[in-house]
Amino acid sequence: MRIGNGLAGNRSGWMGLFVFLGWALAAPAEGGVIEGFEDLSKLRPTGKVARVTGADAVTQGRSALELPPGAGVTVKIPAGALKQVGWLRIDTFEPQPVLACLELDLVGHVSRRGYVLPGRDILALPLSLAAGSRRGPWPAKPVDLRITNAGQQPVVVDNVRLAEPRPAPPGAVLLDFGPPGQVLWPGFEHAELEARNLAWSGEARIFSHHAGWPDPLLGDFAGKNPSYKVQETVTVRSEKGMGLAWFWVTHYSYMYSPPLEYVVRLNGRCLLRRRLGPSAMLSTEGLFSGRGEPWTPEWFQKTFVPRAVSRLECALKSGNNRLELANCQLAAVVIGPRARQQALRRYVARLDADLKRYHRQFVLARRETLRCEVVPTDQETKQGAMAFVPPRDEWFSRSYVPVPEDRSRPLKLLAAAGSGALGALAVVPCRQVRLLRGSAEPFRAVEAAGMAAESCTVYALAPAVVVRRAVAEFQPFFLARELRGVEARSVQWLALWLRVPRKARSGTYRGAVRVLLDQTTIKVPVELEVVRFVESAGPGARSFGVASTGDCFDAYRSLAVALPAPRRAQLSRLVLKRLAAFGVNATYLAGPVLTGRDHRPSMGRFTTPLRNGVFLGGEARSGKSLVTLGAALAGMRDIQLGTKRYREVLDALVKETVRAAGQYRLRNYALHYGGAFRASGLEQAGKVARIIRDAKGRASVLTSAAALKALAAEKRRELFQSLDSLLLVSGSGMLGMVDEFKRDAPNKAVLLWYSKPDVYAFGFYCWGVGADGAYAGGPFAPRSAFNGFWFGGRALLVPTSKWDFEPTLAALKLAQGIADYDLARRCEKLVALARKQKLSTDALEKVLTEIRLTADKTPPRYRLERLRTTEVAPARLQAWREALLREAGKLIAQLAPKGPA
Numbered sequence: 001m002r003i004g005n006g007l008a009g010n011r012s013g014w015m016g017l018f019v020f021l022g023w024a025l026a027a028p029a030e031g032g033v034i035e036g037f038e039d040l041s042k043l044r045p046t047g048k049v050a051r052v053t054g055a056d057a058v059t060q061g062r063s064a065l066e067l068p069p070g071a072g073v074t075v076k077i078p079a080g081a082l083k084q085v086g087w088l089r090i091d092t093f094e095p096q097p098v099l100a101c102l103e104l105d106l107v108g109h110v111s112r113r114g115y116v117l118p119g120r121d122i123l124a125l126p127l128s129l130a131a132g133s134r135r136g137p138w139p140a141k142p143v144d145l146r147i148t149n150a151g152q153q154p155v156v157v158d159n160v161r162l163a164e165p166r167p168a169p170p171g172a173v174l175l176d177f178g179p180p181g182q183v184l185w186p187g188f189e190h191a192e193l194e195a196r197n198l199a200w201s202g203e204a205r206i207f208s209h210h211a212g213w214p215d216p217l218l219g220d221f222a223g224k225n226p227s228y229k230v231q232e233t234v235t236v237r238s239e240k241g242m243g244l245a246w247f248w249v250t251h252y253s254y255m256y257s258p259p260l261e262y263v264v265r266l267n268g269r270c271l272l273r274r275r276l277g278p279s280a281m282l283s284t285e286g287l288f289s290g291r292g293e294p295w296t297p298e299w300f301q302k303t304f305v306p307r308a309v310s311r312l313e314c315a316l317k318s319g320n321n322r323l324e325l326a327n328c329q330l331a332a333v334v335i336g337p338r339a340r341q342q343a344l345r346r347y348v349a350r351l352d353a354d355l356k357r358y359h360r361q362f363v364l365a366r367r368e369t370l371r372c373e374v375v376p377t378d379q380e381t382k383q384g385a386m387a388f389v390p391p392r393d394e395w396f397s398r399s400y401v402p403v404p405e406d407r408s409r410p411l412k413l414l415a416a417a418g419s420g421a422l423g424a425l426a427v428v429p430c431r432q433v434r435l436l437r438g439s440a441e442p443f444r445a446v447e448a449a450g451m452a453a454e455s456c457t458v459y460a461l462a463p464a465v466v467v468r469r470a471v472a473e474f475q476p477f478f479l480a481r482e483l484r485g486v487e488a489r490s491v492q493w494l495a496l497w498l499r500v501p502r503k504a505r506s507g508t509y510r511g512a513v514r515v516l517l518d519q520t521t522i523k524v525p526v527e528l529e530v531v532r533f534v535e536s537a538g539p540g541a542r543s544f545g546v547a548s549t550g551d552c553f554d555a556y557r558s559l560a561v562a563l564p565a566p567r568r569a570q571l572s573r574l575v576l577k578r579l580a581a582f583g584v585n586a587t588y589l590a591g592p593v594l595t596g597r598d599h600r601p602s603m604g605r606f607t608t609p610l611r612n613g614v615f616l617g618g619e620a621r622s623g624k625s626l627v628t629l630g631a632a633l634a635g636m637r638d639i640q641l642g643t644k645r646y647r648e649v650l651d652a653l654v655k656e657t658v659r660a661a662g663q664y665r666l667r668n669y670a671l672h673y674g675g676a677f678r679a680s681g682l683e684q685a686g687k688v689a690r691i692i693r694d695a696k697g698r699a700s701v702l703t704s705a706a707a708l709k710a711l712a713a714e715k716r717r718e719l720f721q722s723l724d725s726l727l728l729v730s731g732s733g734m735l736g737m738v739d740e741f742k743r744d745a746p747n748k749a750v751l752l753w754y755s756k757p758d759v760y761a762f763g764f765y766c767w768g769v770g771a772d773g774a775y776a777g778g779p780f781a782p783r784s785a786f787n788g789f790w791f792g793g794r795a796l797l798v799p800t801s802k803w804d805f806e807p808t809l810a811a812l813k814l815a816q817g818i819a820d821y822d823l824a825r826r827c828e829k830l831v832a833l834a835r836k837q838k839l840s841t842d843a844l845e846k847v848l849t850e851i852r853l854t855a856d857k858t859p860p861r862y863r864l865e866r867l868r869t870t871e872v873a874p875a876r877l878q879a880w881r882e883a884l885l886r887e888a889g890k891l892i893a894q895l896a897p898k899g900p901a
Contacts (some may be wrong), residue, residue: 013600018427032162035075037065046148047071051698055484056120057093057156064093064158070213072103073150074837075160082138082889085131086165086186090123091148093156099366101151106130107144113469115365124357127162128183128214139163166350169343171242172336173197177329179208185217188332189485192222196440197242197317197335201233209329211256212783214363214467217355218248219308226252227494228259234323234330236266238316244256246348247312247323248272248331254689255783256556256790258286259327264312266323271312277891280316281559282801286541292784294471295367297360305359313348367472371489372402372428381430384520388426392875395424396461396493396809397866398475402426410525411496411513414885416823417532418502425494425524429486433517436846437482437892438494443511443528455501456526458513461493461809462900465788468865472788475867479807480799486517497812498528505533506889532886534895537829539822543623543668543751543773544762544803544814545586546796550575554780555799569612574803576616578797579779582811583818584641585616586623587775592657593673599649601656605631605756610664624725624749626672626700627657633673633688654695670700670725670749677707683715689722698724702753705737725749727775732858735852738770751775754860756794757810760872763820764880767828768855773821778887779805793867809867824851840887844887851880 004556038042040051050066058064065073094100097118099126104123105111111129115125122314131139147157165187168174175195176188184190192208193200200206201779204224213219224230228251236245249272253259260281264272273875276286289307293299309331316335334351336344356844372386380386388406406426416423438458460483463477470504472612478523486492496513509528552571560568576587592606606627609615615624632653639646654671671692676685682703689699701719708716720726720741725748728734735759738750752774756759766774781795796814797805827848831841860869868874 014066019203032079032164034081034162036061036159037063037158039736040065044074045071046073048066048556049073049503051358052156057095057158059091059120059158061158064091064156066154066156067102067147067149068154069149069152072155075145075147077106077138077143077145077162077266078718079140080137080140081162082164083125083801084164084187085127085138085230085647087163087406087727088125088127088145089163090160091158092123093158094118094121094153095156095436096153096300098153099151100155101149101365102155102157103146103148103150104148105148107146109143110456112344112362113150114361115470116361121741122357123361124354125362126183126186126358128186128216137157140714159610166347166354168347169336169340171240171340172334172344172347173242175333175335176217176220176223177208177331177333178621179210179679182208182210182220183216183248185332188217191330191333192779195333197237197239198333199235199237204232206232210794211252213308214789214871215358218250218305220332221252221329221331222324226256226327226329227254228558230325230327231298232328234325236316236321236335237322238318238335241337241339242335243316243318243685244341244344245314246334246335247314247548249310249312249328249602250308250331250335251328252308253327253558255557257784258289258307260558260562261326262328263326264310264324264328265323266314270284272310272328278559278562279801282799282803285841287557287559287784287799288786288801289784290465290788292462294465295788297364297366298869300364301356301359311361313351349463351392354454362470364467364472364486366475367669369487370399370491370590372491373489374402374404374407374428376430383522384430384433384517385522386428386430387515387517387522387524388428389524393873395874396476396495398463398466398473400426401489402428410528412527413496413498414529414531415498415500415819416826416885416888417500417504417506417530418538419500419819419822420815421496421498421500421528421819423496423526425496425515426481427492427494427515428490429488429492429517432488433486435482435484436486436492436515437520439512439514439516440496440526441512441523443498443509443526445505445507445509456496456498456511459495459497459807459812464791465765466791466864467550475791475793477785477793477809477867479809479812495809495812496526497815500528504530504532506530506892529885531889531892533826533888534833534892537826540829541623541772542821542825543581543749543775544749544818544821545580545588545616545625545773545775546584546777546779547588547753547755547775548778548780549590549609550579550587552777554778555797556807560562569609569614571803572609572614573612575779575797577631578612578805578807579811580797582807582815583622584779584796584814586625586668586775588672589625589627589666589669591627591629591632592632592653592660594649594653599635601632603656603660606657606870607660607664609665610660615666619794621744622668623750625666625669626727626775627661627669628672628674629653630672630674640689650688650691650833651695654692654697658695658697670698673701675701675702679707679711679715682707682711682719686715686719686722689719693722693724700725700727700731702727704729705731705734708737710735720744723748725751727751727753728769728771729753730765732857732859734769734771734859735856742770749773756792756862757814757817757896758860758862758869759813759817759820759874761862762814762817762867764824764851764877765855765860765872766817767821767824768852791864793862793864813868820877823884824848827888830888830891834895836897839891839894841891844884844891847880847883847887 168376175191251262261275389409440456459479462478463474464477692699755777783790
């Protein structure tokens with residue numbers, strides 16, 4: 001073989017094993033070749049591509065094409081190239097013992113990054129991902145295919161070809177279940193509510209879902225809506241000799257979590273049964289699937305896939321067959337003639353091989369861990385670790401790579417007394433360690449008594465997996481007391497959360513973080529600057545809540561339903577306790593419902609949590625909780641809004657709710673209508689709010705500034721007069737709408753709605769637009785926080801195997817945002833106080849004005865890859881903190897002694 005850059009002789013002895021494996025997994029070259037790289041003069045390359053000859057790299061013909069890193073070539077797929085949408089296949093050869101990465105861009109349709117093994121392999125992409133149609137021919141227009149080497153080593157490509165779907169044995173039925181418009185696996189037909197040879201019972205509504213699994217065959221399914229106990233019967237018709245079937249069944253419960261038990265029976269015979277007890281549910285076998293696991297292609301295929309999908313082969317009797325599904329759904333079905341059972345089994349085996357290849361090439365190809373290349377000093381080698389203080393914008397980034405300059409940087413933090421500050425350290429062990437743990441030494445003021453060590457908590461950050469473009473990356477996210485089995489030269493993060501006592505004096509405090517690595521300890525100095533505000537410039541009342549009742553069902557899913565009610569209440573109280581530690585002082589509360597034909601209020605749904613203490617109210621300083629009226633209003637759909645009857649029913653409901661709230665000392669709350677984002681919806685919300693107001697209740701509604709601006713001024717004024725509080729989703733121009741809402745009633749509350757815990761959103765932005773606090777999404781991730789395909793960075797808490805709840809990096813970011821909000825409010829009050837004493841406040845007001853102007857024009861836009869908004873970077877937030885505290889300190893020093901300086 002001859003390769004342009006002479007890489008042919010670089011293969012080691014074990015390279016032969018990869019070459020053999022590549023040959024074993026590669027199928028023979030198929031027809032439909034659209035580019036064989038025999039004539040390079042007609043190509044459209046980018047970069048310095050090279051012609052390659054030799055039997056190793058060339059599949060057929062005389063030559064292939066070598067693509068150096070970053071180089072590419074464009075191939076044109078002709079119009080109507082396939083009668084039925086099937087596969088794009090590319091022969092590859094990787095001379096080095098590493099995975100090669102190719103970017104396939106079907107211009108205007110889809111782009112995918114695929115990985116191929118060392119040696120010879122075939123990159124196979126289902127063209128249904130790009131065709132825009134489930135069945136039928138390739139699009140009638142030509143399509144450009146750009147092939148780019150996205151890896152770090154040269155790779156050889158040959159024979160770009162198209163292939164029809166692999167033919168099934170004659171008479172076979174291939175069904176792929178899922179929602180309308182789903183991407184189908186090549187050769188399968190769409191099946192949802194109706195399908196050949198199969199019929200649902202009709203006893204309940206059937207839903208089709210896409211679960212977020214990046215797989216065109218197993219990622220979609222149909223069945224009853226996943227919940228705690230779901231049973232469905234499917235009739236499978238076997239006619240004209242159709243005697244064999246394969247069922248791919250998923251086993252999901254609520255929010256695609258594992259059920260306690262799942263069962264599949266065919267004609268009374270059990271094909272599949274599994275039950276998970278509480279200990280198994282609180283492990284990687286259940287709710288924690290993916291946490292702390294290797295996330296390699298082999299693990300994914302052998303361990304992860306079977307937890308979600310089972311493939312069942314069975315014989316069918318003639319006529320109707322009864323398929324019973326308990327907590328299971330159908331993803332795909334193959335039914336075929338018994339007379340062709342050998343051909344059917346060969347087809348299913350090849351289908352499994354295609355699925356496995358698709359998984360290793362496009363779903364999960366490799367895991368990526370960063371290694372620190374900084375050379376340790378003799379002292380660091382002796383201590384066993386290096387410590388780095390990254391730039392502010394790189395804190396907790398999964399892509400941070402330490403540089404020498406960062407280890408000479410001291411960790412400097414600043415905060416107001418009675419508030420908090422977040423710090424970050426990156427630690428790199430010089431050798432593999434069994435145990436890594438952080439702790440804090442007492443902070444001592446330079447000229448006064450110090451703070452206790454308990455005011456600083458040091459967390460080690462365990463990683464969450466994020467699968468992005470077929471690569472498993474590791475995001476520091478879960479807060480832990482220690483890490484075990486830490487690899488040498490890996491980057492580990494420590495998070496410091498400092499709670500500065502309210503009575504701490506202004507000044508500089510010095511402390512240290514101790515990092516224990518097995519039997520050795522290193523110390524990292526920390527310097528904290530504190531400003532103590534005068535008592536009258538405290539932050540005042542504000543509301544920071546989560547859009548959840550705190551019910552442990554959100555964490556435990558079907559497991560929670562199996563727990564006794566007192567145990568659930570105990571766990572839910574623990575959820576609220578953990579949230580309160582990070583500044584959350586309000587939640588949603590389930591409102592009452594209406595029962596019977598006479599629509600009588602039923603208060604149990606509302607009062608049971610209050611009676612069990614599962615709420616954050618009852619104190620004068622608690623935040624504004626929202627009692628959701630959605631269920632009750634849904635129960636009034638048969639009554640026309642605006643009628644006397646509607647007013648009577650809602651009036652009675654509100655009065656009974658107000659009475660119950662007083663009985664259980666729930667003081668700061670509002671009756672929440674729900675969301676309304678169109679003029680008609682806002683007008684209806686206004687009518688409901690007026691009835692609530694007249695019944696001595698307090699109403700709230702969720703909407704946007706844009707929707708309010710579209711409402712006629714008179715209608716908007718009527719709506720505002722009826723509301724006690726307003727929830728606004730983030731957006732530009734909110735400041736003016738907040739001012740309008742509070743113009744005639746400044747004591748009304750405006751709360752920001754932002755689902756992701758972002759420092760800017762819950763801090764300076766929230767204050768800058770004039771909000772009185774903010775609501776985040778629920779305390780737990782909507783789907784598993786441990787599943788790398790579903791990671792969203794939103795979870796404030798995660799459950800543990802010991803029936804407790806651990807905080808996450810998101811909880812710390814929420815706490816830092818609340819601290820920023822309090823700082824801006826204190827400075828605002830300090831300005832008013834200083835003006836009374838004729839002091840110049842220009843410098844402090846300049847910073848506050850800059851924050852307001854930025855907030856009004858720059859709403860937060862959360863970026864998952866950074867776990868934060870990117871429009872206002874952390875370095876700028878830090879600059880605002882420093883400027884506010886610096887200027888506030890100057891004013892406090894000038895104030896008359898009305899409290900501690």
